Amino acid sequence: MRYRKAFNGLARSLMIGLGTIGVTACSVAQQDSFTLVTELPPGFQIRGEAQYVPRPGETCTVPVKKGRAHPGFKFFKQAHSEKPQTAQFQVPLTSVEGGCPLVLDSFDYEVDAKYGPAHDNVGRDYTGIAFQQNVADNPNSPTPLQLKRQCEWLFRTAGPDRYIVKILKCAPIATPEQESGAVANGPLQRSHLAGKTLNVQFSVAAEERPYMRDTWIKFPEGWKRCMGDSLEDAYAFCRGNTTKFKPFKMPDGRDCSVYPNCTE
Structure with a gap:
């Protein structure tokens, strides 16, 4: 009976010890990373690339790429969806590659969005988040x-058929809580994000606009494409001509005279 009590006491001690180790390991993992939540509009997909550089003060270098191994990079992806979606990634703040201690330097987004039925009716742009080592706390610019x-x-x-092609442009904007775009552009303090959740929300502007200036004129019923010198004039600048316009085709093949309503 005495040995059984001793064994039970030892077992309880081991379980408590292992539990403590588990909690500690989990805590360390949480403090060495942050959760990146990305909200996407319908028709969007993203590829994320976290890039790491040697920790400040280190003299080592990031190992060179070998085959499919990309030292200093970690990749994330959220597939295309016709519905709004939310992606969640656990992003390490530090890493070790080839014995070299690394820290997160940037997280870059490749953003793809569909605008038409064809396989190549896709717009693409790049945006990202920069990170830096802690600097003196400034209450006027919190992370x-x-x-x-x-x-x-x-x-x-x-x-020659003047099909509508769309170019996607994505840029940081300040949230209502942020007083200037500088806050929205970062860089963010790494340690301020440890164990926390960073939410990045993508949205689409309500109105579209021409890619090049002086090529379309806006009317109440929509935009009209300037004629230029002829139907074959690829640039077709307006140059003050507000009476001559040419037809074009929507991505789905419709013949139209105004954009985006197609017909007047």
């Missing part, structure tokens, strides 16, 4: 836990 990126479509015509 935000919410960032916004607004994307807009810029339209143009292309080819």
Whole structure:
């Protein structure tokens, strides 16, 4: 009986010890990373690339790429969806590659969005988040836990049939809690994010605009494509001519005279 009590006491001690180790390991992992939540509009997909550099003060270098191994990079992806979606990634703040201690330097987004039925009816742009080593705390520029990126479509015509082609542009915008765009652009303090959640919200501007200036004129019913010198004039600048316009085709093949309503 005495040995059984001793064994039970030892077992309880081991379980408590292992539990403590588990909690400690979990805590360390949480403090060495942050959760990146990305909200996407319908029709969007993203690829994320976290880039790491040697920790300040280190003299080592990031090992060179070998085959499919990309030292200093970690990759994330959220597939295309026709519905709004939320992606969640656990992003390490530090890493070790080839014995070299690394810290997170940037997280770059490759943003793709569909604008038409064809396989190549896709716009692409790049945006990202920069990080830096802690600097003296400044209460006037706290590290935000919410960032916004607004994307807009810029339209143009292309080819002899003048099909509508769209270019995607995404840029940081300040949230209502942030007084200036400088806060939205970062860089963010790494240690301020340890164990926390950073939310990045992508949105689409309500209105589209022409890709090139002086190529379209806006009317109440929509935008009209300037004629230029002829139907074959690929640039077709307006140059003050507000009476002559040419037709174009939507990505789905419709013949139109105004954008985006197609017909007047």
